[in-house]
Amino acid sequence: MARRPVRRRRSNAARRARQARDNALLVGVVAVVGLVLVSLLVRWLAHHLVLVVVVLAVGAAVGVAVLRARVCSRQRELEARAAQLRHIGPFLTMTPKAFEHALADLCRRDGCTKVTVVGGAGDLAADVLATTPTGQRILIQAKRYGPRTLVGSDDVQKVNGTYRDVHRCDLAAVVTTNSFTKAAAAFCAQVGIRTVDRRALALWAEGTGRPPWG
16 A cells, blocks of 8 residues: 555656656757748848848838828818917807817917816816926916906916916916906916906917917
């Protein structure tokens, strides 16, 4: 009865040894096949070097052409949208979200980079964020209001409370299709928030007035 475990252990050891040899053989075969394939590939490339260079050059040229086409297409789209914003009229009929995107387009038109529309629930008083041509970061709060609604003190105080500490901006502006209450205008003047009312927006859109960061 004591001999059976010994034979079983020897059998298991022999099985593991065979499995190790088989694995080693398989690894060796794979390595040899890999070396052969690599050798064949190197030989093929050596005999077709000119073809490879031509294919790579054509691929690079196509990639550059596609990239340029996309850039030109985006530029044409921006110019077309900006051309439609040369007058105050379209701004007065926009939805609040469309108004935010229109202001972003004006920023891009006038040389801003890293322009992002962030307006929405939980935006913390930021609708558009952009980097001005002079490298300053600006926050724009968009107020697409009707003729009977003015931008009040609460609106501008929210902007003042977040544009520096939360959004890490250097400048802040509130842009509206109407105007500001006297209290709101006085507060903005006190803390340095730029105010852009309907008239200033019209001049900015036409290209004859200063942008909010000017």
